[in-house]
Amino acid sequence: MISLPAYRYDGKTSARQEVSLNFFDSGEVQIKSLDLDLRYQLDDISSTPKVGKIRAQFKFPDGSMCEVNDHPELDAALALLPQSFQNKVHTIENRLIAIVGVLVLAIVVLYGVIQYGIPMGAKYVAHAIPIEIEKNMGKDALQIFDKFMCKPSQLPLKRQQQLAVKFIDELDSGRDLPLQIHFRFCEKIGPNAFALPSGIIVMTDAMVKLAKHDNELLGVFAHEVGHVEGRHIMRHILQDSVTALLLVLLTGDVGSASSLAAALPTLLVQAKFSRDFETESDDYAANFLRKRDISTHHLADILKRMSELDKSGGSIPGFLSTHPLTEDRILRLKSFNSLNKNGSN
Amino acid sequence: MDEPMQAQTQTQTLPFNFTGKATEYFGIWIVNVLLIVITLGLYMPWAKVRTRRYFYGNTLLDDSPFDFTGSPIAILKGYLLAIVFFAIYYAAINVYPLSQFIFLILFLLCMPWIVVRSMIFRAHNSVFRNIRFGFKKDYMGAAKIFIGLPLLMLPTIGLIVPYLIYRQKRFFVDNSSFGTTPFSFHATAGPFYKYYAIVFLIPFIGVIAAIAIPAYHGYVTTAQSSSFINSVDDPTGVSGIIENVTILGSMLIYLLMFSYLNARINNLVWNNIEIDNNNFSSSLRARDLFWLYLSNSFVIILSFGLMVPWAKIRMARYRASKLSLLAVTDLDGFVKNEQEQVNAIGEEVGEIFDVDIGL
Numbered sequence: 007m008i009s010l011p012a013y014r015y016d017g018k019t020s021a022r023q024e025v026s027l028n029f030f031d032s033g034e035v036q037i038k039s040l041d042l043d044l045r046y047q048l049d050d051i052s053s054t055p056k057v058g059k060i061r062a063q064f065k066f067p068d069g070s071m072c073e074v075n076d077h078p079e080l081d082a083a084l085a086l087l088p089q090s091f092q093n094k095v096h097t098i099e100n101r102l103i104a105i106v107g108v109l110v111l112a113i114v115v116l117y118g119v120i121q122y123g124i125p126m127g128a129k130y131v132a133h134a135i136p137i138e139i140e141k142n143m144g145k146d147a148l149q150i151f152d153k154f155m156c157k158p159s160q161l162p163l164k165r166q167q168q169l170a171v172k173f174i175d176e177l178d179s180g181r182d183l184p185l186q187i188h189f190r191f192c193e194k195i196g197p198n199a200f201a202l203p204s205g206i207i208v209m210t211d212a213m214v215k216l217a218k219h220d221n222e223l224l225g226v227f228a229h230e231v232g233h234v235e236g237r238h239i240m241r242h243i244l245q246d247s248v249t250a251l252l253l254v255l256l257t258g259d260v261g262s263a264s265s266l267a268a269a270l271p272t273l274l275v276q277a278k279f280s281r282d283f284e285t286e287s288d289d290y291a292a293n294f295l296r297k298r299d300i301s302t303h304h305l306a307d308i309l310k311r312m313s314e315l316d317k318s319g320g321s322i323p324g325f326l327s328t329h330p331l332t333e334d335r336i337l338r339l340k341s342f343n344s345l346n347k348n349g350s351n
Numbered sequence: 352m353d354e355p356m357q358a359q360t361q362t363q364t365l366p367f368n369f370t371g372k373a374t375e376y377f378g379i380w381i382v383n384v385l386l387i388v389i390t391l392g393l394y395m396p397w398a399k400v401r402t403r404r405y406f407y408g409n410t411l412l413d414d415s416p417f418d419f420t421g422s423p424i425a426i427l428k429g430y431l432l433a434i435v436f437f438a439i440y441y442a443a444i445n446v447y448p449l450s451q452f453i454f455l456i457l458f459l460l461c462m463p464w465i466v467v468r469s470m471i472f473r474a475h476n477s478v479f480r481n482i483r484f485g486f487k488k489d490y491m492g493a494a495k496i497f498i499g500l501p502l503l504m505l506p507t508i509g510l511i512v513p514y515l516i517y518r519q520k521r522f523f524v525d526n527s528s529f530g531t532t533p534f535s536f537h538a539t540a541g542p543f544y545k546y547y548a549i550v551f552l553i554p555f556i557g558v559i560a561a562i563a564i565p566a567y568h569g570y571v572t573t574a575q576s577s578s579f580i581n582s583v584d585d586p587t588g589v590s591g592i593i594e595n596v597t598i599l600g601s602m603l604i605y606l607l608m609f610s611y612l613n614a615r616i617n618n619l620v621w622n623n624i625e626i627d628n629n630n631f632s633s634s635l636r637a638r639d640l641f642w643l644y645l646s647n648s649f650v651i652i653l654s655f656g657l658m659v660p661w662a663k664i665r666m667a668r669y670r671a672s673k674l675s676l677l678a679v680t681d682l683d684g685f686v687k688n689e690q691e692q693v694n695a696i697g698e699e700v701g702e703i704f705d706v707d708i709g710l
Contacts, residue, residue, distance in 0.1 A: 015481030015482070019482070020481070022415060022480060058405045060409055095382060099378035100378055109381050112384050115389055
């Protein structure tokens with residue numbers, strides 16, 4: 007016989023009685039106190055799954071419940087009743103070795119999900135979504151450029167058209183949504199180019215002026231087309247939101263201050279996603295240039311010139327940066343020249 | 352006549368007690384994390400129930416724990432329903448962009464129902480001494496508070512917010528019951544205005560930062576574009592340290608405001624809840640909450656998230672330690688006459704308040 011000290015609540019009032027809960031070998035269960043003697047059959051009784059060291063509960067068919075605090079014989083009594091699979095989970099939760107194993111496994115799985123799972127899923131989903139969806143976003147983004155950062159281009163119209171025709175000719179065949187190329191004079195930005203949603207590409211006047219050869223600009227343009235072609239903006243949005251959601255779910259409750267703690271890891275992961283997209287676009291541009299027998303040195307050269315212009319930007323640590331280190335990008339670009347022209351894609 | 356009256360005025364303070372342990376909860380948490388990740392989120396309802404049962408079961412009032420009896424399957428159904436709805440919504444707005452407005456209106460109309468149903472689910476599954484809590488199906492009241500009053504936001508340029516919060520709290524408390532005994536709410540809107548005025552007027556910089564930062568952030572995100580290079584002037588790149596410092600500063604101000612409001616409003620609400628002549632006493636302090644949130648955040652970041660369980664346990668312990676029940680009847684009478692019903696609403700309502708303020 008197993009005898010456990012328990013609190014009994016009859017389920018009709020919140021009254022609490024101290025009782026003794028007795029399990030007989032015959033399969034009979036007794037609730038006993040000075041003024042109480044109730045009998046039940048073991049088959050009619052259920053227990054709630056164990057969680058940590060919260061009190062065990064035995065539930066009876068008449069709606070009453072007995073609560074038992076930690077007790078040497080408690081486990082033996084619980085073993086008489088049907089087990090929830092959650093009790094296996096409970097066993098793992100309480101073994102140091104198991105926890106260490108789970109911890110290592112969780113880190114590996116989480117790393118795999120963030121490094122491979124989410125990017126692959128986002129890629130698949132993004133390519134399934136037609137690019138037309140980005141139309142409004144693209145319009146808005148261009149408006150923001152025009153309102154806050156840029157003025158109309160000061161390049162001669164002829165020069166703009168000549169470049170646009172060259173770019174479009176080379177890169178805009180067979181597209182659902184035609185590429186749009188815009189030149190802008192953006193004092194605050196300096197030499198740079200941007201791919202906005204829906205295939206809008208903005209190139210600053212300073213960028214055009216910095217180039218010593220039109221093939222350099224073609225390379226930059228191809229890099230931006232790489233973002234469009236790879237659906238990087240949609241993928242970025244998908245990846246960022248799923249990652250943020252996942253990390254918030256794992257670290258705390260959405261909406262409370264503890265989600266602040268999820269902010270930094272999220273930023274780090276998002277910066278990494280961004281760097282991966284840049285590398286992908288650089289590869290796209292390099293492959294494009296190689297197919298036209300244009301040396302990737304052109305792209306590497308202008309990249310180098312750009313980085314020399316803003317030496318002050320070197321203070322951002324690599325892991326926080328949205329772009330890979332310029333030296334690494336240049337080395338990678340140059341390495342494409344040694345490849346066979348059709349050898350990679 | 353005199354004697355019972357005297358007995359009634361004798362108040363007994365019953366503290367809430369939280370007995371959870373960080374090491375123990377760590378095991379539960381890490382197993383949840385793994386199972387959620389490898390089941391692609393399907394385990395979430397079980398994780399949620401286990402977590403909630405751990406926290407409820409370790410919250411004791413007068414040596415009786417709370418319990419959460421929600422079924423993971425029911426929660427899973429709710430999740431799946433939400434996913435299906437979201438997929439339909441997503442597909443529809445892509446095909447017919449204008450259908451967004453229809454969905455918005457539909458969602459608004461469903462709000463009262465969603466709020467009431469989720470409150471009923473939560474209340475009904477919160478148990479203390481084998482007696483369930485309850486929540487009244489007050490859909491009209493919910494419509495007034497979640498559709499009607501928010502419509503006045505624009506005309507009143509937001510001045511209605513403290514009143515709105517007050518009405519929400521009142522709605523949640525007044526419709527709740529323990530067994531058959533209803534809770535009632537005695538606060539007025541005045542103090543809500545006072546605390547909101549203090550939090551928004553004194554740290555005026557905080558407001559500017561709070562408005563400017565999300566706006567700037569939004570601006571960076573909308574300009575979400577892939578630039579060719581990350582330059583200092585590049586607004587989409589990490590425009591470096593300045594941006595980070597501003598973000599850090601505004602986070603601190605936000606945290607300060609959040610802690611202040613959280614502490615004051617929480618105390619205000621709890622100290623005005625009554626059930627069967629029993630009252631609560633809550634004495635959270637803004638500076639304690641600020642320190643807890645700040646240090647928790649740092650520890651979580653430095654531990655790569657592994658100290659999340661410790662942080663949650665620490666917060667639960669603090670909150671419980673500042674809450675007690677002022678029982679009017681003596682302890683024996685309290686137990687026998689279903690007076691014990693008093694407290695459980697705390698945990699549950701508290702959680703909702705937390706979300707409210709966080710939003």
